Amino acid sequence: MRIHIVTLCAAILFAGCGPASPPAGDGRLRVVATTQQLADAVTNIAGDAVVLTALLGPGIDPHTYVATEGDIQTFQDADLIIANGLLLEARMARVLEQIGRGDATRVVAVGERLDPLTLLNWEPEAGLPYDPHIWNDVRLWIEVVGVIRDTLVELDPANAAAYTANATRYITELEALHQYTLAQVERIPQDLRVLVTAHDAFNYYGRAYGFQVEAVQGISTESEASAADIQALAGVITARRVPAMFVETTISPRTIEAVQAAVRAAGREVTIGGALFADAMGAPGTPEGTYIGMMRHNIDTIVAALAGN
Numbered sequence: 001m002r003i004h005i006v007t008l009c010a011a012i013l014f015a016g017c018g019p020a021s022p023p024a025g026d027g028r029l030r031v032v033a034t035t036q037q038l039a040d041a042v043t044n045i046a047g048d049a050v051v052l053t054a055l056l057g058p059g060i061d062p063h064t065y066v067a068t069e070g071d072i073q074t075f076q077d078a079d080l081i082i083a084n085g086l087l088l089e090a091r092m093a094r095v096l097e098q099i100g101r102g103d104a105t106r107v108v109a110v111g112e113r114l115d116p117l118t119l120l121n122w123e124p125e126a127g128l129p130y131d132p133h134i135w136n137d138v139r140l141w142i143e144v145v146g147v148i149r150d151t152l153v154e155l156d157p158a159n160a161a162a163y164t165a166n167a168t169r170y171i172t173e174l175e176a177l178h179q180y181t182l183a184q185v186e187r188i189p190q191d192l193r194v195l196v197t198a199h200d201a202f203n204y205y206g207r208a209y210g211f212q213v214e215a216v217q218g219i220s221t222e223s224e225a226s227a228a229d230i231q232a233l234a235g236v237i238t239a240r241r242v243p244a245m246f247v248e249t250t251i252s253p254r255t256i257e258a259v260q261a262a263v264r265a266a267g268r269e270v271t272i273g274g275a276l277f278a279d280a281m282g283a284p285g286t287p288e289g290t291y292i293g294m295m296r297h298n299i300d301t302i303v304a305a306l307a308g309n
């Protein structure tokens with residue numbers, strides 16, 4: 001009981017010290033990253049120099065995820081919250097805005113730090129000015145890694161040299177990933193570079209790697225596909241003789257299976273070429289649990305399904 005009171009007094013003293021949050025017990029910066037992609041970038045740049053909490057795990061849909069009371073506490077305890085922004089985390093946007101109010105260094109929405117000219121427009125009339133799926137263009141993600149590096153250097157200058165060196169090494173790996181993806185795409189016949197997926201996560205991918213992108217659902221998974229959407233997509237697949245389409249790890253395969261049935265009814269066959277990681281990555285400890293492993297899985301799956309034998 002006595003220890004508890006002492007801790008409480010210490011906390012009050014810290015709170016009265018000034019604008020900076022009290023450091024973690026061991027002095028390390030406490031960082032929360034909303035998505036796995038962001039958490040992986042932080043790990044690559046900071047390693048054990050920060051205490052990292054990754055909020056959204058494998059299979060969790062960021063468009064629809066609502067912060068729990070525990071999550072809000074985690075946000076409040078953090079020195080730095082790194083979010084994707086651009087309304088990817090649509091149902092956490094208000095909470096993050098409230099926590100960031102009055103302290104712009106505490107909540108960093110990386111997508112909103114990018115040059116808007118590099119972003120794809122979406123549906124401004126629906127309150128979604130920009131497509132939030134920025135990790136699907138590796139060159140854009142390299143910009144994001146730079147934003148995270150600069151933020152960590154600013155908040156924790158004692159570790160600046162390590163953050164800078166680690167980010168440089170990681171960016172070299174990301175540049176190799178970008179070149180690998182471009183080389184793999186060359187194996188797919190030009191007229192078959194059509195990416196049919198469950199929801200619209202791959203527009204940056206299409207722009208960067210030369211795919212026509214067709215999706216059943218809109219940019220957010222909250223909108224439901226209509227029968228007309230399914231028929232329209234089946235028409236594109238039939239006309240372009242697309243051999244395969246893809247399911248996603250965070251979305252029920254129901255709509256993609258409905259498209260497959262509609263194509264079949266029109267007298268053609270389209271296979272399901274496997275599952276792509278669209279909004280979440282694989283399990284920690286597996287290759288797909290890293291950003292680079294996930295992106296390699298995606299292009300390898302796409303090439304296997306579209307390049308033929």
Ligand SMILES: [Zn+2]
Nearest residue numbers: 201219220279
């Ligand atoms: Zn999405």
